[in-house]
Amino acid sequence: MLGEQLKKIRKEKKLTLKALSEGAGVSISFLSQVERGKSSVTLESLRKIAEVLEVNPSIFFAESERSLENVSFYYEDLAASFPNPEFHPILVTLEPGQSEGEPFSHIGHEFVFVVKGSLTLQLGQEKMTLESGQSHFYSSNQAHYWYNYTESPILFLVVSSR
Numbered sequence: 602m603l604g605e606q607l608k609k610i611r612k613e614k615k616l617t618l619k620a621l622s623e624g625a626g627v628s629i630s631f632l633s634q635v636e637r638g639k640s641s642v643t644l645e646s647l648r649k650i651a652e653v654l655e656v657n658p659s660i661f662f663a664e665s666e667r668s669l670e671n672v673s674f675y676y677e678d679l680a681a682s683f684p685n686p687e688f689h690p691i692l693v694t695l696e697p698g699q700s701e702g703e704p705f706s707h708i709g710h711e712f713v714f715v716v717k718g719s720l721t722l723q724l725g726q727e728k729m730t731l732e733s734g735q736s737h738f739y740s741s742n743q744a745h746y747w748y749n750y751t752e753s754p755i756l757f758l759v760v761s762s763r
Contacts, residue, residue, distance in 0.1 A: 603661045608636040610654050610661075624653035645702040645746070652707045658691075679758075690760045695720070695749035704744035709762035711741045718755030721748040731757075 611621055618636075622629045627646055634640035642650075651658040658676065679690040695718075704723050713722060714736040722729050723746045724739055731737060739745065741761065749755045 602638055603642065604636040604638045606661045607632075607650065610656060611636075614654055616654070621650065621653055625649040643702055645705055648705055648707065652705075688760055688762050690758060692716075693747070693757055693759055695747060695755045695757075697749060697752045697754060699749040702746050702748075704746040706744045707741050709741045710738065711745070711762075712736065712738045712758075712760040713747070714758040714760075716756040716758060718749070718753055718757070719751050720755050720757050721750055722746075723748065 611618075618629045618632050622632050625632075625646070626649055631640060631646075632650075635642050647658045647661065651660070660678075675694040677692040679692060680686045680688075704725075713720070713731065715731045715733050717733055719733075720731045722731055722737060724743055725745075728748075729737070747757070
């Protein structure tokens with residue numbers, strides 16, 4: 602369960618709920634609810650929490666098919682069996698209409714390759730559409746986000762540096 606994994610990592614890093622909430626820009630009550638499985642988390646919030654904890658977001662998913670209830674994305678960490686990889690290949694599925702969330706930035710670089718569908722990628726103020734078979738490489742220090750404005754699921758590969 603995501604909440605249990607979050608709490609475990611937070612405690613291993615010796616962070617209080619208050620410190621994590623301040624760093625990730627979310628409320629203490631929200632984090633507490635996520636840890637207890639009482640609230641779902643958006644991709645944006647998960648990335649901010651992971652950034653503060655200095656982990657890849659895929660670490661929160663315990664099984665090979667990484668999914669969450671009541672959210673519009675699914676992760677599958679393709680490097681789950683490798684300890685401390687230099688980069689993280691993650692297969693992401695965005696459900697139809699996933700258009701909420703604000704761009705965020707983090708350390709490193711990302712490579713996105715669209716396997717199926719039409720992905721809208723926002724980099725800074727610019728939005729671009731990537732179709733099946735198209736890719737883009739960018740500095741993840743630049744504010745970015747992924748959207749699905751279509752009526753079909755999108756499947757894409759994201760490779761993030763550490």
